[in-house]
């Protein structure tokens with residue numbers, strides 16, 4: 001009896017030690033930095049290299065925006081619906097967009113991603129990392145340069161693609177809300193709320209190819225800040241085209257120098273997504289937590305997360321938010337196209353000064 005009690009006490013103690021060591025065990029890498037897993041040590045030199053030589057010393061500029069867009073265009077390349085017809089449906093976040101650059105960059109929705117693929121390739125070549133892991137890693141590190149961003153999760157261990165993703169897996173700005181929601185549901189069972197959360201990415205974004213006459217035209221007035229302005233400004237009445245009219249996938253925007261995608265406009269007003277969209281206005285905490293969770297899910301599409309190594313502690317802490325939610329100068333609550341029927345639009349101050357005109361994101 002006494003032996004039995006002692007034995008169960010010992011096994012309890014062992015279980016406690018295992019659980020405890022899983023929480024506290026740290027590895028010190030050769031450069032002195034600490035991480036939870038020795039395999040993550042290889043990421044520190046890559047981090048330093050991309051911060052210095054891809055992201056211009058830690059900026060939240062064009063290469064960061066393009067790297068973030070690339071995480072999506074690689075990961076969303078998966079379709080169980082296509083696979084069910086007996087055809088390869090894509091491998092998700094498997095690097096196929098860069099490995100099969102010649103094929104996938106010819107897909108209409110991938111217009112322009114060849115630029116960042118070509119910029120990233122030398123980094124992949126000089127480090128020991130899979131293309132699939134690099135694309136997601138570079139996106140997460142890039143976002144950590146943007147004030148107000150969440151600290152995104154990073155996993156390694158993805159296997160590189162051996163086949164390209166099929167065409168039409170990346171949504172287009174002229175797709176209907178029905179088709180966009182169906183595409184995300186097919187790719188990874190994303191809910192409409194998760195789709196809205198993923199679109200927080202458009203707070204650090206600009207378009208080069210929607211209206212090619214005005215490359216670098218941002219989607220909100222603060223493209224270097226991970227703030228809620230995108231969710232505010234997409235709800236304002238559109239009054240102008242920043243460049244030429246008649247571009248596919250573009251609708252009128254409320255601010256000079258700002259471009260509005262038709263898909264963002266419609267998602268902000270559709271009854272399935274409007275209240276979720278509005279809920280991000282002036283809610284930095286929700287912006288951070290919801291984007292972090294949805295991004296994590298996106299970056300492991302096509303993989304079982306239990307087969308991957310969590311290296312999230314390698315990611316630097318992003319700078320604190322650097323803006324207060326506001327209406328751009330010259331605009332106010334009167335310009336809101338209220339779409340959510342349940343909750344009123346939050347009360348916000350208007351920026352002082354003459355009507356806002358946004359500068360393009362400079363190429364670097």
Ligand code: HEM
Nearest residue numbers: 065066068069072171172173198201205206207208209210
């Ligand atoms: C409904 C889904 C989406 C559509 C239709 C869409 C469409 C677009 C379009 C048309 C552009 C402009 C490309 C150009 O002309 O240069 C763009 C830019 C961008 N997108 Fe999306 N997008 C979607 C979802 C996402 C998601 C889920 C992410 C990331 C998680 C993302 C990240 C970005 C970023 C960061 C840019 C800016 C790239 C730059 O500044 O160079 N997008 N998107």
